[in-house]
Amino acid sequence: MDAADLIEPFARMLDTIAAPAAVRAVEHGGSADAMWAEVAASGFLDALVGEDAGGAGLPxxxxxxxxxxxxxxxxxxxxxExxxxRALLxxxxxxIPDGPVALAVAG
Structure with missing residues (x-):
């Protein structure tokens, strides 16, 4: 599979869900839930997760x-992020929990 085979559909999805007006709405306090739901449903969040764990295993x-x-x-x-x-977990x-995941180092 060529990288463009993944990048092009990802870009099209982003053009649909993250149009400038939608981005501005979130930046001004609007909900990002619908935008996040589309990204999560797309499967791209597991792009770096190894194939053996159900991801795409992308470099x-x-x-x-x-x-x-x-x-x-x-x-x-x-x-x-x-x-x-998700790949590290x-x-x-x-x-791997649903939703946005952040990693932090505890001191």
Missing amino acids: LAVANALWQELGRRAVPLPVG TMIA AAAGRP
Whole structure:
């Protein structure tokens, strides 16, 4: 599968759910729930999760191209962060929660 086979549908999805007006609405306090639901339903959150754990097992170079699409549209969601967190949790054999995921270091 060519990287464009993933990037193009991802970009089309973002064009639909993260049009400038939708992004501005979220930035001004509107709900991002519908936007997040579409991203979650797309399966792209598991792009970095290994195939053995049900993900796509994409290399970082392809994920980087997806993240650039997020940046081009100023998507106000932690999609990239969640992709990384989900991959790390899956690799560690930990359960992956639904919704946005952030990782932090406790000191």
